[in-house]
Amino acid sequence: MTVPQTPPEDALVIAGRAFASRLIIGTSRYSDPETMLAAIEASGAEMVTVSIRRLNLQDRSAESPIGLLRDRYTILPNTAACFTAREAVLTAKLAREALGTNWVKLEVIGDEDTLFPDVPELLKAAEQLLADGFTVLPYCNDDPVTCRKLSDMGCAAVMPLGAPIGSGMGIRNPYNLRIIRDQVSVPLIVDAGVGTASDAALALELGADGILLNTAVAQAENPVRMARAMRLAVEAGRLAYRAGRIPRRLYAAASSPEEGMIERDAID
Amino acid sequence: MELKVNGKKTPFDGATLQELLAHLELAPDAQGVAVAVNGEVVTRGEWRARALCDGDAVEIVRAVQGG
Numbered sequence: 304m305t306v307p308q309t310p311p312e313d314a315l316v317i318a319g320r321a322f323a324s325r326l327i328i329g330t331s332r333y334s335d336p337e338t339m340l341a342a343i344e345a346s347g348a349e350m351v352t353v354s355i356r357r358l359n360l361q362d363r364s365a366e367s368p369i370g371l372l373r374d375r376y377t378i379l380p381n382t383a384a385c386f387t388a389r390e391a392v393l394t395a396k397l398a399r400e401a402l403g404t405n406w407v408k409l410e411v412i413g414d415e416d417t418l419f420p421d422v423p424e425l426l427k428a429a430e431q432l433l434a435d436g437f438t439v440l441p442y443c444n445d446d447p448v449t450c451r452k453l454s455d456m457g458c459a460a461v462m463p464l465g466a467p468i469g470s471g472m473g474i475r476n477p478y479n480l481r482i483i484r485d486q487v488s489v490p491l492i493v494d495a496g497v498g499t500a501s502d503a504a505l506a507l508e509l510g511a512d513g514i515l516l517n518t519a520v521a522q523a524e525n526p527v528r529m530a531r532a533m534r535l536a537v538e539a540g541r542l543a544y545r546a547g548r549i550p551r552r553l554y555a556a557a558s559s560p561e562e563g564m565i566e567r568d569a570i571d
Numbered sequence: 572m573e574l575k576v577n578g579k580k581t582p583f584d585g586a587t588l589q590e591l592l593a594h595l596e597l598a599p600d601a602q603g604v605a606v607a608v609n610g611e612v613v614t615r616g617e618w619r620a621r622a623l624c625d626g627d628a629v630e631i632v633r634a635v636q637g638g
Contacts, residue, residue, distance in 0.1 A: 329638030339636070354637025357577045357630065358604060360595060369634045370603065381637050389610075396612045397632050400605035468638065517638035 313541070315513050317490050318406070318438045318459040320377075324349045325507065326537045327379065327492065329517025332469075333526060336368035342520050343376070346530035350377040352408055352515065354384075355398045373402075379440065381408040386421065388428035395432055407432060408462070408494075408515075409441040418468045418495075422449055426456075433457045442494050445479040447486055454487045461487055462515060465506060466496025469518040473502035477509055484510035500529075500536035507540025508548070572625035589618040591629065604633045 310321035328348040333339035343351060353369050372378065380398035385391035388411060395407040411428050413421030420443050432439050438459045443449050445463040453461050463483055466472030473496060474480065484491055493506040494515035506514050514537060523529035574581045574591070583591055588608060589599065597604060599615040606613050607630045613621050623629075 329636075331636035331638050333636070352637055353634040355605075355632050356635045358633050360577055360579075360631065363596070367603075367633060367635050369636070373603075378634065380634060383637050393607060393610060393612070397605040397607060397630070398634070400612050400614055401603055401633055 313545070315490065317440070322349050322377075322513075324534075324537075325513035325541060326503075326533060327352065327494075327513060327515040328520065328530070329515070330369065330372070332518055332521040336371070338526055339368060339521070340371060342526040342530040343372070344530075345527045345534065346520065347534040348376070350379050352379045352381050352517070353402075354381050355394050355401065377406075378402055378404060379406055379408050380404065381442075382410045382428075384412065385410060385428075386412050386424075388424045388431065391424070391428040392431050392435075395428075395437060396435075399437070405436055406438045406459075407440065409439050419464075420444055420449075422446075425449075426452060429453055429458055430456060440492070445476050445483065447479060447482045450483045450487050450491075454489045458489060460490040460492050460512075462492045462494035464495035465493045465502065466498075468495040469522075470496050471498030471519060472496050473498050474505050474509070477505065480506070480509050480511065497533075500532040503533050503536040504540035504543070507537055508543050510544055513537070572623065572627075574623060574626070575628040577629070577631055583623065586622055587619060588613055588621040588623055588629070591623060592618060592631070595631070597631070604631060606631050 311323035314321035315325045324347045326346055326348045327350045328343055328346050329352045382391040382394040385394055391411045399405050411421050411425040412418050429439050429441055440460045440462055441453050441458050442462045450461040465474040490512040492513045492515050493511045497503050497516040497519045503514050520526050520530045572583055574583050599618055609628055
């Protein structure tokens with residue numbers, strides 16, 4: 304893991320830690336570990352997510368490729384597939400013990416088909432984990448009220464979805480994301496639903512501080528190429544946001560000068 | 572005694588969690604694993620002192636791929 308001496312220009316800062324990359328990437332659903340490693344490298348990400356699962360006691364030969372990542376990347380464990388605050392809190396504590404980090408991507412799922420969060424359980428889990436000293440990055444729906452609650456209680460970021468996990472639908476509600484951006488002062492990471500590069504660029508243009516994606520890269524036909532595209536998209540979207548775009552107009556505003564036009568009547 | 576280890580009924584004739592884990596070739600200095608007994612994490616420093624009882628549920632986990 305690289306530890307910069309001075310923070311990079313326009314760094315993403317979460318809980319006092321600076322990241323040059325605004326892209327956080329997941330480690331699942333790749334065809335093989337080599338592709339996973341190459342895609343993560345191409346993405347420029349500095350932080351990767353992992354999940355916590357039972358050790359296979361019958362077959363110990365299968366080495367988790369996560370070991371290959373620990374020296375090079377910041378590992379962010381998730382509480383994926385937890386449906387209650389109790390499960391999520393236990394998983395987070397196991398992750399802390401296994402990985403030596405108190406950072407957690409908190410997921411408390413309310414529905415198996417949409418994988419949308421169970422908001423009451425999410426809030427309960429966040430409160431408990433914050434009280435136990437965790438740095439909590441909660442995956443949540445794109446609801447400004449929920450995001451405000453999570454931010455106010457002390458979460459290090461809010462991570463509203465763009466669309467359901469793995470759906471590739473992109474940013475379904477850009478207006479809610481802009482409202483969340485307005486109302487919440489902690490870093491805003493769009494997490495879930497990104498499908499292709501333009502979705503990533505849009506998220507950053509809307510003012511998100513970063514994005515988290517997995518399936519869009521891992522399941523692309525060429526994951527390494529898509530990872531590179533996402534890296535560029537995140538950079539482009541962030542630059543566009545900082546550049547200050549022109550407003551949208553209903554009518555035209557001519558872009559060439561009006562004066563000095565040749566006499567129209569002089570043309571035969 | 573009979574334990575449930577990672578969801579599977581497992582006979583055990585030792586006394587402590589550390590003995591159970593040693594039997595599974597997991598030493599306290601094993602990297603990247605974590606253990607819970609009956610829904611509570613038992614840190615590696617506590618493995619030796621933690622006595623196990625008949626019916627205890629032990630979960631042994633590690634980090635794998637995830638999004």
